[in-house]
Amino acid sequence: VSRLDDGRPPPVLDRKLLAGGSLDAARALLGARLVRDPERPGDTRRTGRIVEVEAYIGQDDRASHARMGPTARNRVMFGPPGIAYVYLVYGMHHCLNVVTEPAPRPAALLVRAVEPLAGLEAMRAARAAAGRAPVADARLAAGPGLVGAAFGIGREHTGIDLCDAASPLRLEAAPEDEPVPEAVATPRVGIAYAGEPWTSVPWRLLVPGSPSLSRQPR
DNA sequence: GCAAAGATTTGCT
DNA sequence: GCAAATCTTTGCC
Numbered sequence: 001v002s003r004l005d006d007g008r009p010p011p012v013l014d015r016k017l018l019a020g021g022s023l024d025a026a027r028a029l030l031g032a033r034l035v036r037d038p039e040r041p042g043d044t045r046r047t048g049r050i051v052e053v054e055a056y057i058g059q060d061d062r063a064s065h066a067r068m069g070p071t072a073r074n075r076v077m078f079g080p081p082g083i084a085y086v087y088l089v090y091g092m093h094h095c096l097n098v099v100t101e102p103a104p105r106p107a108a109l110l111v112r113a114v115e116p117l118a119g120l121e122a123m124r125a126a127r128a129a130a131g132r133a134p135v136a137d138a139r140l141a142a143g144p145g146l147v148g149a150a151f152g153i154g155r156e157h158t159g160i161d162l163c164d165a166a167s168p169l170r171l172e173a174a175p176e177d178e179p180v181p182e183a184v185a186t187p188r189v190g191i192a193y194a195g196e197p198w199t200s201v202p203w204r205l206l207v208p209g210s211p212s213l214s215r216q217p218r
Numbered sequence: 219g220c221a222a223a224g225a226t227t228t229g230c231t
Numbered sequence: 232g233c234a235a236a237t238c239t240t241t242g243c244c
Contacts, residue, residue: 067232087240090237091238
């Protein structure tokens, strides 16, 4: 069990940081830790530093899954902040979102890239089990589908409270002595279907220089 | 009830 | 650089 020097467990991310504007929440999420408890005895805890997120804000956002109103798939986006929303894309990749803003306003942050910090063996094992070729450590979670694979995330995690220290999948604050990372904003990726202005709004936030950023599609 | 496209990744041409 | 893999959700008949 990971502990600080004084014996206290690491603090989960403050839900208030996710309850305000989604772009502020996105900045707060950069640098925070994604934590996955062991699934089985003998398995290792997986942790990583979030370095890239994308915001999907409101029902007006034509790129958001919330654009058609509440459905069986997206309903947690209309709920309280700090909850996980996991969806399957292209029939094969599970993508993790963190719900933001107070209910009933639908908004979420897609976790696009994470720098692996611990439990890299488990991440590599998950990759091997999926039949994928090995990659450099920094690239194990360098994309939204790769985050899901590296951390063993599935749709069964939808609805989990990521701000609860008891959750097997959760968010923790960065160490206090760690500098707040720089944040760069760019347009979102893979949403050409949404049209303007949604394809151009700079709602993708990333930590420049990280070796774990997602690959830029052509 | 069926067809189409998707908040992606990978491997081959 | 481009197309395949793979299946859920949505849109329209």
